[in-house]
Amino acid sequence: MKGRALKKKILGLLQDSGLDGVLALLDEFPGRQLVNPLVGCLCSSDEMVKWLAVSALGRAVAKLADQEMEEARVVMRRFMWMLNDESGGIGWGVPEAMGEVMACHAGLAEEYAHILVANMREEGNFLELEMLQRGLMWGLGRLCGARPQLMQAKNAGLYLPFYLDSADPEVRGRAVWALGRLGDRTALAKLKARIDDQSPVTIYLEGKIQHFTIGELVAEVLAK
Numbered sequence: 145m146k147g148r149a150l151k152k153k154i155l156g157l158l159q160d161s162g163l164d165g166v167l168a169l170l171d172e173f174p175g176r177q178l179v180n181p182l183v184g185c186l187c188s189s190d191e192m193v194k195w196l197a198v199s200a201l202g203r204a205v206a207k208l209a210d211q212e213m214e215e216a217r218v219v220m221r222r223f224m225w226m227l228n229d230e231s232g233g234i235g236w237g238v239p240e241a242m243g244e245v246m247a248c249h250a251g252l253a254e255e256y257a258h259i260l261v262a263n264m265r266e267e268g269n270f271l272e273l274e275m276l277q278r279g280l281m282w283g284l285g286r287l288c289g290a291r292p293q294l295m296q297a298k299n300a301g302l303y304l305p306f307y308l309d310s311a312d313p314e315v316r317g318r319a320v321w322a323l324g325r326l327g328d329r330t331a332l333a334k335l336k337a338r339i340d341d342q343s344p345v346t347i348y349l350e351g352k353i354q355h356f357t358i359g360e361l362v363a364e365v366l367a368k
Contacts, residue, residue: 151181158185158196163351166200175208179219186237194237195348202244209249220245220256227269227276235276239263243283247290257291257298260284264303274312281307281318282348289325301328308334317345317358324365338362 150173157165169178182204185197209216223242227235242260246253262268263280271280284304288295295301304326307319320338323331341358348354 150177151184154178154181154200155185155193158193158200159190162192163196163199166196166203166351169200170203170207175204175211176215178204179208183222183241186241192353195240195353196351198237198240198244198348199351201241202248205245206248206252209252213251216245216249216252217255220252220259224259224269227263227271234273237279239271239276239279239283240286241283243286247286250291253287253291253294257287257294260287261295261298261300261303264300264306274310274315277307277310278312278314278318281315281322285318285322285325285347288322292325292327295326296328301326301330304328305331305334308338313341313343313358314345316341317343317356317361318347320358320361320365321345321347324361324368327368332366335362335365339366 154169157169161168178200182197182201185193188194188197205216205219208219220242223238226233226238239260242256246257259269260280260283263271271277284295284300288300301323304319304323307315308331310316310319316338320335323335339359339362341362343358345356345358345361346353347356
């Protein structure tokens with residue numbers, strides 16, 4: 145199955161079958177066949193379709209890396225290009241997809257984790273749009289949870305606290321979540337300052353979009 149028929153089937157599975165549909169995709173199609181249709185789904189106006197596409201891409205690119213590492217590197221370089229101003233695009237969903245891919249594959253994480261950290265740095269490939277920063281905080285949180293020692297070595301904890309002061313509550317909340325998963329204690333004072341922040345934040349976890357307040361996330365981090 146190729147082209148429009150494949151895209152239609154993939155979109156239907158994401159819309160109707162949830163995370164089970166994502167896993168079914170991986171059994172039915174080679175990883176390389178899934179990448180383009182799933183990248184297209186990152187821009188979906190249906191938030192759940194977008195998030196399930198992120199989950200599917202993580203597993204599909206990891207599967208591809210196990211079979212042919214260079215082909216997976218091509219996908220990662222494509223993601224990097226999509227976040228570059230010269231691409232002419234915005235890169236919706238790309239930081240999330242990168243974080244998911246690297247959470248799923250240790251080899252790709254070793255090679256590309258520093259890229260997500262560089263997206264936080266003003267002297268790096270800084271992402272200015274708050275909507276992209278939301279995705280970046282989630283991608284970093286996902287990767288910090290899966291590979292905390294690697295992300296500590298990449299100095300993620302040095303830059304994440306900056307985002308606790310964001311005007312966007314989704315960025316603030318996801319930064320709290322990422323720091324908690326990283327296990328970095330240096331930002332405890334800044335985290336405590338957000339304990340009374342009742343702004344709502346959404347975080348995609350285990351195939352579901354979950355709702356919290358920032359204060360709830362801070363309390364969870366401090367309890368650890």
